[in-house]
Amino acid sequence: MAKMTLEQLRKLREEKKGDMQKRDVEGKSIQIIVGMGTCGIAAGAKQSFDEIVKAIDENKLSGDVIIRQTGCMGLCHVEPTVEVVMPGMPATIYGRVDAATARDIVVKHVVGKTLVENHIYDRPAVDIVKK
Amino acid sequence: MAYKNFILVCGGTGCESSRADDIYKELIASAEALGVKDDVQIVKTGCFGFCEKGPIVKVLPSESFYVEVKPEDAREIIAEQVVKGREVARLLYKDDRQKDRIKVEDIQFYQKQFRIVLRNCGVINPENIDEYIARDGYAALEKVLSSMKPDDVIEQLKISGLRGRGGAGFPTWRKWMFSKGVQADQKYVVCNADEGDPGAYMDRSTIEGDPHSVIEAMTICGYTVGSTKGFVYIRAEYPLAIERLKIALKQAREYGLLGDNILGTGFSFDIEIRLGAGAFVCGEETALLQSLEGNRGMPIPRPPFPAVKGLWGKPTIINNVETWANIPVIITKGAEWFAKIGTETSKGTKVFALTGKVNNSGLVEVPMGTTLREIIFDIGGGIKGGKKFKGAQTGGPSGGIITAEFLDTPIDYESLTSLGSMMGSGGLIVMDEDDCMVDVSRFYMEFCVDESCGKCSPCRIGTNQMHALLVKITKGQGTLDDLDKLEKIGLAMKKAALCGLGQTAPNPTLASIKRFRDEYVEHIVDRKCRAGKCKDLVVYSIDKSKCIGCGLCARKCPVNCITGDKTQKFTIDASKCIKCGECFKACKFSAVVKK
Ligand SMILES: Cc1cc2nc3c(=O)[nH]c(=O)nc-3n(C[C@H](O)[C@H](O)[C@H](O)COP(=O)(O)O)c2cc1C
Ligand code: FES
Numbered sequence: 001m002a003k004m005t006l007e008q009l010r011k012l013r014e015e016k017k018g019d020m021q022k023r024d025v026e027g028k029s030i031q032i033i034v035g036m037g038t039c040g041i042a043a044g045a046k047q048s049f050d051e052i053v054k055a056i057d058e059n060k061l062s063g064d065v066i067i068r069q070t071g072c073m074g075l076c077h078v079e080p081t082v083e084v085v086m087p088g089m090p091a092t093i094y095g096r097v098d099a100a101t102a103r104d105i106v107v108k109h110v111v112g113k114t115l116v117e118n119h120i121y122d123r124p125a126v127d128i129v130k131k
Numbered sequence: 132m133a134y135k136n137f138i139l140v141c142g143g144t145g146c147e148s149s150r151a152d153d154i155y156k157e158l159i160a161s162a163e164a165l166g167v168k169d170d171v172q173i174v175k176t177g178c179f180g181f182c183e184k185g186p187i188v189k190v191l192p193s194e195s196f197y198v199e200v201k202p203e204d205a206r207e208i209i210a211e212q213v214v215k216g217r218e219v220a221r222l223l224y225k226d227d228r229q230k231d232r233i234k235v236e237d238i239q240f241y242q243k244q245f246r247i248v249l250r251n252c253g254v255i256n257p258e259n260i261d262e263y264i265a266r267d268g269y270a271a272l273e274k275v276l277s278s279m280k281p282d283d284v285i286e287q288l289k290i291s292g293l294r295g296r297g298g299a300g301f302p303t304w305r306k307w308m309f310s311k312g313v314q315a316d317q318k319y320v321v322c323n324a325d326e327g328d329p330g331a332y333m334d335r336s337t338i339e340g341d342p343h344s345v346i347e348a349m350t351i352c353g354y355t356v357g358s359t360k361g362f363v364y365i366r367a368e369y370p371l372a373i374e375r376l377k378i379a380l381k382q383a384r385e386y387g388l389l390g391d392n393i394l395g396t397g398f399s400f401d402i403e404i405r406l407g408a409g410a411f412v413c414g415e416e417t418a419l420l421q422s423l424e425g426n427r428g429m430p431i432p433r434p435p436f437p438a439v440k441g442l443w444g445k446p447t448i449i450n451n452v453e454t455w456a457n458i459p460v461i462i463t464k465g466a467e468w469f470a471k472i473g474t475e476t477s478k479g480t481k482v483f484a485l486t487g488k489v490n491n492s493g494l495v496e497v498p499m500g501t502t503l504r505e506i507i508f509d510i511g512g513g514i515k516g517g518k519k520f521k522g523a524q525t526g527g528p529s530g531g532i533i534t535a536e537f538l539d540t541p542i543d544y545e546s547l548t549s550l551g552s553m554m555g556s557g558g559l560i561v562m563d564e565d566d567c568m569v570d571v572s573r574f575y576m577e578f579c580v581d582e583s584c585g586k587c588s589p590c591r592i593g594t595n596q597m598h599a600l601l602v603k604i605t606k607g608q609g610t611l612d613d614l615d616k617l618e619k620i621g622l623a624m625k626k627a628a629l630c631g632l633g634q635t636a637p638n639p640t641l642a643s644i645k646r647f648r649d650e651y652v653e654h655i656v657d658r659k660c661r662a663g664k665c666k667d668l669v670v671y672s673i674d675k676s677k678c679i680g681c682g683l684c685a686r687k688c689p690v691n692c693i694t695g696d697k698t699q700k701f702t703i704d705a706s707k708c709i710k711c712g713e714c715f716k717a718c719k720f721s722a723v724v725k726k
Contacts, residue, residue, distance in 0.1 A: 003387025005395040006277050009269060016265035035253060037339045038332075038371050071340020073253025074244075076493035078177060081253075090137060090191035095177055113133045120139060120176040122189070124510075125244035125496065127254070128460070129266045 028066040030110060032056075035081040037072030043079035044098060051099040052082070055106035065110065074124050081121070084109055094119040136171040136213050137191040143178025143512055144490055146185035150202060151175070154186055157205030162213065164206075171213045178491055180243055180510040184224065196241050197222040243510050245472065246496045247480050248456040252340030257375050260382040263343040269388055271462035275351050276396045279462075281311060284355040290466035292478030293458070297323055297414075297451030298529070298555050298631070300477070300544040303458075309438040310356040310446040318358035319442045320349050320400075321423070321449040324365035324372070325407050325414035328527030329578060331558035333482040334452035336494055338365070338372040341456065342379035346402060348458035350389065352448055353400035361402040362442075364419055366409045376404060411528075411582035415630050416449045418584065429584045430630035451556065453482055473499035477543035481554065487523075487561035488515045504538040507561055518563040522646070526555025528575045528582075529635030531642025532568070551642040553635070567664035568647040569654050572640040573601040579636040590633025593624040597640060604651065605665040607658040614644060614651055663725050666710040670726050673714075675700045677722035684714035684723060 004012065034040070034049050049067070056065050075081050078095025082105060085091045094105055096119055104116045140155045141147075155175055162168040179187045184198035188208065195218045197208070204222060211217045224241045246252075255262035263269070275284055288304035295301045310318060322345055326334040338345060349361045365373055380402055383389040391399045405423055412418045413428040420442050422428035441447025457479060461469045470478050477499040483506065486492045490512035497506060503523055507513070514520050522532040531552035533540075540546050544554050562571065576598040585591045597620055600613045621637030628634045644651055653659050660668040673684070673693075680697035692708050695701030703714070703723075715723045 003385070003390075003392075003395075005387075006273055009264070009273055009386075009388075009394060012261070013264050013267075013270065016261045019265065037252075037336055038369075039336075041371070068256050069258070070255060071252045071257050072336040072494060074249060074336075074494035074496070075491075077491045083253075088133060114172055115137055115174045117174050118142065120174060122139075122176065122179045122242075124180060125242050125246040125249075128245075128247060128250055128464075 028064055030061070030065040030086040031068060031084070032065060032105070032110070033068045033070050033083040033085070035071070035073050035075075035079065035083075036069040039072055039076045040079045040081060045080035047099050048080045048082065048097045048102040051102040052106060055103045056110075059106060059111055061106070061110065075121055078121060086110065089113055089115075093121045093123055095121045134170060134172045136193075138171060138173045138208070138213075139176045139189045139191065140173065141177075141179050141185060141187040141189075142175035143182065143185075144517075145178060145182030145508075145512055146187055149186050151186040153202040154188065154200055154205055157202045158188075158209060161206040161209040165209055165214055167209065167213045171209070178512040180491070180512070181241065182509050182512060183505075188222075190218075193218065195219075196224045198224045243501065243505050244496055245480055245498050247460050247469075247472075248337060248344075248453050248482050249340070249494065249496050250460065251344065252336060252494075255341065257340055257342055258378050260343060260379065260386060263341070267463050268343055268459070269347055271459035272347050272350055272388065273394065274462055275354060276394055276398060281355045281357070284351065284462070285311065287461060287466040288458075291461045291469040292473070293454065293461060293469070294477065294544065295451055296453035296457075296481065296554075296556065298526070298553065300554060303450065303454060306438045306450075307352065307356055307448060309436070310358075310448050313439055313446045315446050317360065317443075317445045318356055319445055319447040320352045320356070320358050320361040321420070321442065321447055322349055322361070322363040322365075322452060322455055323414065323416065323419060323449055324363055324369075324452050325419060326366065326369075326452070326556060327409070327411035327414045327582075328529070328556060328558050330484060330486050330524075330527060330560045331556050332484050333494060333557045335369050335372050337452050337456050337482070338369070339375055342372075342376045343383065344456040344459055345376075345452055346379055346383055346389065348455040349402060350393070350400050351458060351462065352450075354398055356446070356448055358446075358448070359399050359401070361400065362405050362423060363402060364405050364407055364413075364423055367406040368409050373404060373406070380404070410584070411578070412584045412630070412632050415632060418630065419449065420447065427584075429586045430632075432629060453557070474541060474543045476545050481542070481557060483557045483559040485511050485559050485561070487559075488518065488563040488566070489513070489561040490515055499543045500541040502539050502541055503533060506542075506559065507538070511561065514561065514563050518565065521562045521564055521566055522568075523562065524552075524560040524571070524639070525558070526553040526635075526638070527558045527560075528578045529553060529631065529638055530555045531638045532562070532571070532646060534646050551638070551645060553638070565662050565664070567605075567660050567662035568643045568650045569601065569605050569660070570662075570664045572643045573598065573605055575639040576601055576636070579632065583632060583636070587627075587629035587633060589624045589627040590629065590636065593620050593628070593633065594636050596620055597624075597637065601640065604654050605660075606667045607654065607665070609651075609655040611652070611655055613655070614648070617641075617644060669710055670705060671703050671708055671710065671712070671715060672705070672724050672726070673701050673703055674722050674724050677720050679720055679722075681719075683717050683719070687713040687717040689713065 188197040418428045418430040437447045482496045678700040685693040692704040
């Protein structure tokens, strides 16, 4: 993208805001977001990430799922953390996601539309940007 | 088949002990009895950070947040919410927080945490500028460049009440005003991302999770004070943060948000990264600027303050990462909005790195005025293993310990200082009955001995002398006189040291002697360490009445000082024992005694 003017920045923001609200990125409706801060990576987030990619492939879901990374959510005691946002399910944050749990999340949550027991955590604060 | 509702039952330690498990079972039984078990999935979750009002039950997708739920309430929740789709009003959380603390009327929330600085951390992809922009990123810069004069920006900061988050709490607007008022051919803007105190990682996480918030704020500062050049001074030990910052700078330049003629407005500003080698003293602003210039990182006396005469002798604004990250929100949401949050003297929020003997360690951001009890026992879920809370260290090696009697003090800059500690950058280390206060003081003093730059004698010699006295006490060789000496040297350092490092180095020791004098006296007079941390004061022995002669301890002992057999039982040769504690940990019959 070339350098923008004030007006172009405003337009880009509206456009990207729309994208975020649709929660529908690049035509894919399911988002899996992996916490990749130093704390997450130290706790094994890369392995969980890889396992998610593998499980998505095996379940032939790559056309519907986008896997994203994000920074630390603050839940350092239960890293790695993974958030799943998809239609028909409440946005859910999972903690202590090792490779096995990562697979469970794909199979049970994304495919089976059930929550994975014992790994759910609450988002720690309201989103001040959305309101 | 898909579930229509999800019921989350808190399975955190706090709620678990108040019968969350019974609630869980009752919910499942009721769902079955009422014939809706295929409509609702009932699961257990981790701590909601609200243990005081536990047990907590949350129902999705309606987001109903129920507090102090009893097993008897389970049937009603199922019958009303799952069967009829109505909330159980009497169980809903009602915001009864002191109204003078959080007055953000337009936002309904139950959490103790409130995220301004960390608004994007864990939400956006830090390596994608579009996601930052979509969440009002660069809207503050846009507003400033298109409709605000430099004085307007300073006025907004003044109304907001923002104070520096790097430790001292200096009003940000005033610093900027000083710099703006000076005529100079060049001015600089610096971000202090050195973050050197043990236990602190707020600034690292902020840059890792939301690098653009710092870039945007520094650019706004450049416009306000009349500078075209910024530096981020960050320690080389933070490779991921540096990498993400580099990506962010590159993307901002490509979009025309940094560099020449920003957003076509004619204003130019750019930022360079400078790596620090990881010396604590380089977090002190004058030492940092020395290091930035390529000199040895040693502080110089103030005044002149950097805002007037800083980097290469030019006016320089230096602010902490967290201070920067607040600024775009103040501009977009308005200074009045920001000023509603917090206490009389301290506005906004503070990020803490909560670590130590607490169940839920992590990064927490709370409004100023939140109490330590809320942070440690609600958000933090209480002390690990149900042990007893002893104290919490704020301000790291420059702060002090806060004891149980002050758990309900609302935290702000002033209240912490009056307790003999300080806000510091935000490390918050929780200690329990197993932590020895003398040993903790020794640890922080050792840190200061290592990190003192040696330029001024009060700090160079003072830290060494205080450390020697503390070591002497932990070895059981101290005298009561030593306590007076510690206090005397400490007070002298506070008065005479050149920079903040030396002036604050005695704080942990002085605060700890004040609050835990009996523990020091115990080490000195009784030669006893009640926490069992000071090795020289601990003796291990075996209680023969409990020993079954299994010999596990002897096999674990690395120096073979435990001998015996099944009939004779085992004994420890105290003269050879190195007090590693392996036998104590190994024994399954509590026969190894530690005294
Ligand atoms: C020994 C010592 C270490 C410091 N370390 C840091 C640090 O790591 N990060 C920081 O932002 N400020 C640190 N400070 C405070 C800075 O000197 C300075 O006050 C701060 O960067 C100003 O920014 P603020 O007004 O935004 O807080 C330290 C001060 C001292 C005395
Ligand atoms: S344990 Fe349930 S809210 Fe903390």
